[in-house]
Amino acid sequence: MHIVITGAAGFLGQRLVARLLARGELQGQPIHRLTLIDQDEAPLPADPGEVDVESLAMDITEPGEIDIVLDARPRVIYHLAAVVSSAAEADLELGMRVNFDATRLLLEGCRERGLNTTRLVMASSVAAYGGELPAVLDDMTALQPQNSYGTQKAMCELLINDYSRRGLVDGCVLRLPTIIVRPGRPNAAASSFASSILREPLNGEEAVCPVPTELTMFVMSPGKVIEALVHAAEVAGETLAPFRAFMLPGITVSVAEMLETLRQVAGDEALARVRHERDPQVEAIVASWPARFETRRARELGFSGDRSLREIVEAFLDERG
Structure with a gap:
């Protein structure tokens, strides 16, 4: 083939x-x-x-x-x-x-x-x-x-x-x-912060959160x-x-839940590495995306999703080594 x-x-x-x-x-x-x-x-x-x-x-x-x-x-x-x-x-x-x-x-x-x-x-x-x-x-x-x-x-x-x-x-x-946690560095995608606010603190680096913590996203x-x-x-x-x-069957999470998962996995020190600086352009783009889906059709076709945000973060850590 x-x-x-x-x-x-x-x-x-x-x-x-x-x-x-x-x-x-x-x-x-x-x-x-x-x-x-x-x-x-x-x-x-x-x-x-x-x-x-x-x-x-x-x-x-x-x-x-x-x-x-x-x-x-x-x-x-x-x-x-x-x-x-x-x-x-x-x-x-x-x-x-x-x-x-x-x-x-x-x-x-x-x-x-x-x-x-x-x-x-x-x-x-x-x-x-x-x-x-x-x-x-x-x-x-x-x-x-x-x-x-x-x-x-x-x-x-x-x-x-x-x-x-x-x-x-x-x-x-x-x-x-939205795909998280992506390895590497932030890119030009408006959603790039969703990986950055987890990845960088887990790697001992600072990150910027450009959106309000109540914003929700559909992730995988x-x-x-x-x-x-x-x-x-x-x-x-x-x-x-x-x-x-x-x-595809993602899961719905808020930015606040992302940060709380970061705290649970890596502690308050990691959470403190996230700095909050609103970016109206990024916020406008990401806030226009819906965050809750019924994905029955995808599941009937045999596609599957993640069980939890913590599972996603731990998978990143396992892969990083």
Whole structure:
């Protein structure tokens, strides 16, 4: 089996590569080839075993750029390439080009080559929702994004669903909760603080909380997101209709609960490393995202979530070593 991953140099892309190589198979078939795509060459795994892994530096927003990859007729495409929330809000043209135009070019490339059985898995976001919302949302709640990032993701969802309805590709779109605790350093995502206020204090460093502690978020651990991406390639296409985008089963937590979990795990000294400085721009973006979901459909399709915030934090500590 040949698998392509866009955005492969990123946090999720690198973890997905490791998980796929550890599994060695997908859809009951051995993985023989992985093609990693990013603006800069993604790091190659130290030990790919018998899998042929190639890393390509490629701008998939340019027409025709990805053709050489699609000509090889991959069986699964993971589309993870994206400009994150704050960056997409700051630069509309960049967000549209990377988050929407690249997706359309990818879909058109599949259509032109008759890749109608290729499973295209795209990472969407809770940011696709917004506006006046019920207390608890489900997958049929209307999408009313309140920022450019969410709008671009919602547009992609509709396009992938329509191409799948027409039998031009076999799409599956996962709306990801906010992912915590991410390793590394803060990035340009508005939600980056949610990892930072846990990760940095646990590492003995200071962090800034830019939102009020009563703000709630819908979150999921990196491990569960990777499990979901793998599973999304194996869910039967006929079970995904009539709409192929749905929310993954995260958990609802307040910022206050995040900080209390930090205190319980690492003590008052760690909690004292968090400094509170409101950022109206970050607050406006994150507060527009809903935090309570009914995710029955995802669970019926075999996706699972974390049991508690403490479990998420302890998983980060175990991985950090």
